[in-house]
Structure formats: structure tokens, C-alpha cells
């Protein structure tokens with residue numbers, strides 16, 4: 001079984017590379033792909049760089065070039081749900097693009113013809129995440145993620161995304177990974193640890209908690225590998 005583990009920023013995969021210790025590095029399309037093996041599984045690890053376009057390229061490459069049969073995304077996110085605090089873990093049940101907008105033609109936010117507002121994650125992977133959380137007595141929220149090519153750092157935009165998509169968290173890559181995995185029929189999950197509240201203090205909070213929250217998400221992903 002070949003499993004891809006993907007992040008957007010180097011900080012989101014560094015904890016993984018440190019855990020696995022030794023790996024091969026393959027350069028491709030201005031990206032680096034790290035291959036290793038773990039408990040009989042072939043792993044390919046990469047960070048895409050920030051944003052939906054970068055994430056789409058990396059997710060596609062992980063599947064089409066490296067043959068990933070499942071894809072796990074690990075990273076951080078901004079909280080939209082007021083009950084989510086820095087360090088809390090969220091596993092996505094479905095994801096939408098909050099900045100995809102052809103509402104001028106009567107379509108809902110996040111929708112384009114032949115598409116859908118939401119893409120659902122793999123139910124088996126989501127329930128595996130819940131099982132791991134239960135076993136480790138870690139609170140894990142199952143929720144909706146709204147993705148867009150913007151770092152959200154003001155209350156008005158935060159509330160608009162929260163309300164429009166009933167979203168629990170926001171980030172900049174998950175929904176594009178979802179579209180790619182759905183189109184290529186690869187089971188995927190998106191796991192995020194909260195780094196900020198997507199409000200006016202988000203930049204400072206993100207800077208302070210990126211590394212610790214990224215590590216939390218990565219450690220949870222490793223715990224999921226042990227149960228895969």
C-alpha cells in the first residue's frame with residue numbers, strides 16, 4: 001500500500017521527516033518528494049507550498065506520478081467555530097472553496113457547473129481518525145473546512161465564511177486536494193490542528209503556534225498510520 005502524506009508548508013511535514021529519520025528525496029516540478037517505508041507501507045511525503053494551485057499540483061503528482069493509493073493531509077488551520085481553540089484537532093467531513101464565486105449567474109458560493117459546493121472525505125479514514133482519537137483520549141472534532149487563497153485575519157470575512165459554508169475551520173489547500181483525490185478516486189482525509197482564530201490576531205497567533213500545532217497534527221497522522 002502506498003500512502004501519501006501531504007502538507008502545505010515545510011513546518012507541516014518537518015515533524016514527519018524527523019520521525020521517519022531516513023528517506024529518499026526526489027525533485028519534481030519545483031517540489032521535493034520524500035519517500036520512505038513504515039511498517040510495510042510505502043510512504044511519499046511532500047509539502048506543496050501555500051495555496052490551492054500549489055496543493056492541486058502536489059496532490060496530482062503524489063497520485064499520478066508516485067502512485068499514492070490513499071492521501072492524508074496534515075497541517076494547521078484557522079478556527080471559525082468558536083468552540084475550537086489553538087491546538088484542537090479537526091478532521092474534515094467535507095470541504096468547500098470559499099473564494100470560488102460565479103454567483104453573478106445565480107450559482108451558490110463555491111459552485112461551478114459539473115462540480116459541487118462540497119467534496120466529502122473518505123468515511124473509512126475519518127472513522128479511523130475518530131478511533132485513534134478515542135484510543136488516545138484526544139478530543140477530535142469532525143467538521144467542515146472552507147478553503148480559499150487567502151489568509152483570513154478579520155472578523156467580518158471570518159463570519160461570512162463560517163455562516164456561508166457552515167464551516168468549522170478555514171485554510172488554503174484542503175478543498176483543492178479534495179477535488180483532485182475525488183476526481184482520481186483516491187481515498188483521502190484532511191486533518192488540521194488549530195493555529196489561530198482567523199481574526200485580527202490571527203497573524204500573531206499563527207506565528208506563535210504554527211510549529212506546535214503542525215507537530216500535533218503530524219503526530220496524529222503517524223498514530224493513524226499505525227492503525228492503517
Ligand SMILES: Nc1ncnc2c(CN3C[C@H](CCSCCOCCO)[C@@H](O)C3)c[nH]c12
Pocket residue numbers: 008009049050051075076077078079150151152153170171172173195196197198199202206
Ligand atoms: N487564518 C487562516 N487563514 C487561512 N489559512 C490558514 C491556516 C492554514 N495554512 C497556513 C498557511 C497560511 C499562512 S501564510 C503564512 C506565511 O508565512 C510565511 C513567512 O512569511 C497556508 O498554507 C494555510 C492557518 N490559519 C489560517
